[in-house]
Amino acid sequence: MPAEKTKVPDETAVRVALWRALHVQADAPPHVVEDEIGLRLVSPGEDWRRRPDMAGDGMRGFRAGVVARARFVEDLVAERCAAGVTQYVILGAGLDTFVQRRPEYGSRLRVFEIDQPATQEWKRRRLAELGHGSPKWLRWVPVDFESGDVWWDRLVENGFDPDRPAVLACAGVTMYLSEEAVRDTLRQAARAAAGSTLAMTFVLPTAFDEPEDPDAHAAAGKPMPGPRVHFRSYFTPDAILGLAREAGFREAQYVSTEEITARYFADRTDGFRPAAGEPFILACT
Numbered sequence: 001m002p003a004e005k006t007k008v009p010d011e012t013a014v015r016v017a018l019w020r021a022l023h024v025q026a027d028a029p030p031h032v033v034e035d036e037i038g039l040r041l042v043s044p045g046e047d048w049r050r051r052p053d054m055a056g057d058g059m060r061g062f063r064a065g066v067v068a069r070a071r072f073v074e075d076l077v078a079e080r081c082a083a084g085v086t087q088y089v090i091l092g093a094g095l096d097t098f099v100q101r102r103p104e105y106g107s108r109l110r111v112f113e114i115d116q117p118a119t120q121e122w123k124r125r126r127l128a129e130l131g132h133g134s135p136k137w138l139r140w141v142p143v144d145f146e147s148g149d150v151w152w153d154r155l156v157e158n159g160f161d162p163d164r165p166a167v168l169a170c171a172g173v174t175m176y177l178s179e180e181a182v183r184d185t186l187r188q189a190a191r192a193a194a195g196s197t198l199a200m201t202f203v204l205p206t207a208f209d210e211p212e213d214p215d216a217h218a219a220a221g222k223p224m225p226g227p228r229v230h231f232r233s234y235f236t237p238d239a240i241l242g243l244a245r246e247a248g249f250r251e252a253q254y255v256s257t258e259e260i261t262a263r264y265f266a267d268r269t270d271g272f273r274p275a276a277g278e279p280f281i282l283a284c285t
Contacts, residue, residue, distance in 0.1 A: 009094065009095065009119045009122055009123070010119070012094070012172070012176070013094035013095050013119065014042050014044070014095070015053055016038070016066050016094060016095065016172060017035075017038025017039060017041065017042055017094075017095040018038070018039060018042065018044065018048060018051070018054060019054075019059075019062070019063040019066045019067070020033060020035040020036075020038055020039075020066060020067055020070065021035065021036045021038060021039035022049065022054055022063060023035075023063060023064075023066075023067045024036055025049075026049075027063075027270070027272055028268075028270050028272070031067075032064075032067040032068055032070075032071045032264050032265075033067045033070045033071050033074070034101075035070070035097055035101060037097040037100050037101060037130075037132075038095040038097055040130055041095055041097075041123065041126045041127070041130065042095070060271075060272060061273065061274060061275030062274075062275050064265070064272050064273050064274040064275070065257075065274035065275055065277075065278050066172070068260050068261075068264050068265070068274045069171045069172065069201055069260075069278070069280070070171070071264055072199070072255075072260060072263075072264075072280065073169045073171055073199050074098065074102075076167060076169075076197065076199055076282075077098075077105075077109075077167050077169075080165075080167045080197060081105065081108055081109055081167075085164075085165050085166060085167055085195070085196075086108060086109055086110060086164065087109070087110050087112070087160060087161065087164060087165070087166035087167070088109055088110070088111045088112070088166065088167045088168075088169070089111075089112045089114065089155065089160070089166055089167070089168040089169070090111065090112065090113050090114065090169050091114050091151070091168065091169065091170040091173060091185065091189075092114065092115060092170060092171075092172070092173040093113035093114060093115045093120075094115060094119065094172075095123065096113065098111065099111050099113075099135060099137070099138045100127070100132050103135075105137070106135060106136075106137045107137075109137060110137050110138075110139065110159070110160075111137060111138050111139065112139045112141050112155055112158065112159075112160055113138065113139070113140055113141060114141040114143050114151050114154070114155065115141075115142070115143070116142070116143070116144065116145065117142035117143075117144060120140050120142050121142075124140065139158045139159050139160075140158070141154050141155055141158045142154070145181075150188070151188060152188040152191055162191065162192070162193060163193050164193055165192065165193045165194065165195035165196045165197075165285075166192050166193070166196045166197075167196070167197050167199070168189050168192060168196065168197070168198045168199070169198075169199050169200075170185060170189070170198065170199070170200040170201070171199070171200070171201045172201060172278075173185075173200075173201075174200060174201065174202045174203070174233060174235075175202070175203045175231035175232065175233060175234070175278075176231065176232055177232055177233060178232055178233060179233050182202075182233055182235075182240075182243065183243055183246075183247065185200075186198075186200075186243055186244055186246075186247035186249070186283070187247045187248065189247070189283075190244075190247040190248035190249050190283075190285060191248075192285050193285065194250075194285050195284075195285065196284070196285045197282060197283070197284050197285075198244075198249070198281075198282070198283040198284075199280055199281075199282055200240075200244075200280065200281050200283070201278050201279065201280055202233075202234075202235045202240050202278070202279070202281065203231055203233070203234050203235070203277055203278050204234060204235070204236065204237075204276070204277045204278075204279065205234040205235075205236060206276075206277065237254040237256075237279070237281075240254075240281055241253075241254060241281060244281055244283040247283075248285075249283040249284060249285060250284055250285055251283070251284050252281050252282065252283040252284070253281065253282050253283075254279065254280075254281055255279055255280040255281070255282060256279045257274050257275075257276045257277065257278065257279050258276075260274060260279070260280070261273050261274055
């Protein structure tokens with residue numbers, strides 16, 4: 001049954017799901033992440049690859065960034081789970097499909113997806129229609145951010161143990177929040193038990209600047225910036241690291257786009273690599 005067009009999640013969640021699927025279908029292997037479940041959830045119709053944000057090469061760098069951040073977070077979850085961490089919190093989960101793609105974690109990990117109630121209701125219905133259901137190791141945490149709902153409280157009410165360490169991921173979210181909302185997110189995340197880790201992406205103020213020498217930039221195989229977009233917040237590395245420390249994190253480090261590129265794209269010869277501008281911070285309690 002196709003998804004109802006009037007009740008799909010917000011366009012950013014849809015775009016991310018489709019980019020992840022397009023990576024599998026259009027980019028050469030090895031694939032950074034293999035995920036076509038989001039595509040099936042959205043069920044966008046046969047012409048989805050002709051959408052302006054899917055067709056051509058203009059968005060390749062942003063597509064690469066989306067799959068890179070997903071892989072980075074999942075590698076972090078694997079590392080921390082191997083060290084004994086048993087809780088994984090996804091802030092602004094959207095159409096994330098970690099639970100559906102990685103059932104081997106079901107006996108070792110409890111996953112908490114935090115998102116808007118309407119988005120979660122739609123996603124749960126579509127997962128059921130596709131036969132995935134809702135396993136016991138997944139907890140849904142609906143939060144109405146616009147009403148000032150405190151997501152930490154909702155998290156604990158849904159079975160999260162505040163006395164045990166966790167991995168928290170907030171990827172592709174901060175640019176849609178005000179600076180104060182980002183501060184509040186960091187403050188709440190810093191309440192996690194000692195030994196917890198937050199992986200959070202943010203957008204640099206220079207993310208969409210044109211290079212001084214476009215020809216040299218292209219000759220070096222570097223991705224071009226995309227069209228200027230209007231996000232609500234941008235941060236320098238020093239600024240976001242300062243906010244994390246002010247929030248109460250014991251330590252925080254910057255993970256640049258260049259580091260992500262070296263980790264997952266170094267051996268590629270097709271020019272597929274993330275556009276600069278959406279790096280990570282890793283903050284630990």
